[in-house]
Amino acid sequence: MVNSRSLDDLLPPVRARAQAFLEACEKAGIKLLITSTFRDLESQAALYAQGRTAPGRIVTNARPGKSYHNWRVALDVVPLRDGQAVWSTVGADGKLWEKIGALGEAAGLEWAGRWTTFRELAHFQYTGGLSIDALAAGEIPAEAA
Ligand SMILES: [Zn+2]
Incomplete structure (x- = not known):
């Protein structure tokens, strides 16, 4: 079961963009934690089960194979402030997320x-x-946008 946080597990054109993204955030003084890049189908199945047939709250509507993470083209991030993940999206935190986006x-x-x-x-x-x-x-996304 693989739930990677490494950019190395993304397809090259995705990895290049993700690296540029992280560098731009760093230059802007925003520290990001990558929480997910590639997830294999088994890992997606476990995530989909959460809140349905397994304990916890529902965190995804994507069945195995139906998440972009399963095909190495997506990443999830969260900003860090004083080493703590900022999950809030209201007020100044919302502005921070807008900037990251x-x-x-x-x-x-x-x-x-x-x-x-x-x-x-x-x-x-x-x-x-x-x-x-x-x-x-x-199929694989083309190198050029
Ligand atoms: Zn995601």
Whole structure:
């Protein structure tokens, strides 16, 4: 069961954007913790079970194979303040998340903070326009955006 936090487990065009994103945040004085990059199908199944057939609250609507994390094109981050993860999204914390989202977009990533369904401030991805089904079939996002 793999639930990686390493950028090395992302596809190269995604990894390059993620690295640029992290560098831009660092320059802006924002420290990020990567909480997830690649998740294998077994790990996704365990996550999907949480809050359904296993204890805990529901944390994903994606079944195994239906998360972009399963295809190495997504990462989740959380900002750190004084070494503590900032999960709050209100007031100044909301502004911080907005800034992080904008820096991710400037680095060529898609930010799930803009999504109207399943909006997720922590989630960034680069699919090169490919669908989950195309990625599952082995297609790989192009190097150039
Ligand atoms: Zn995510």
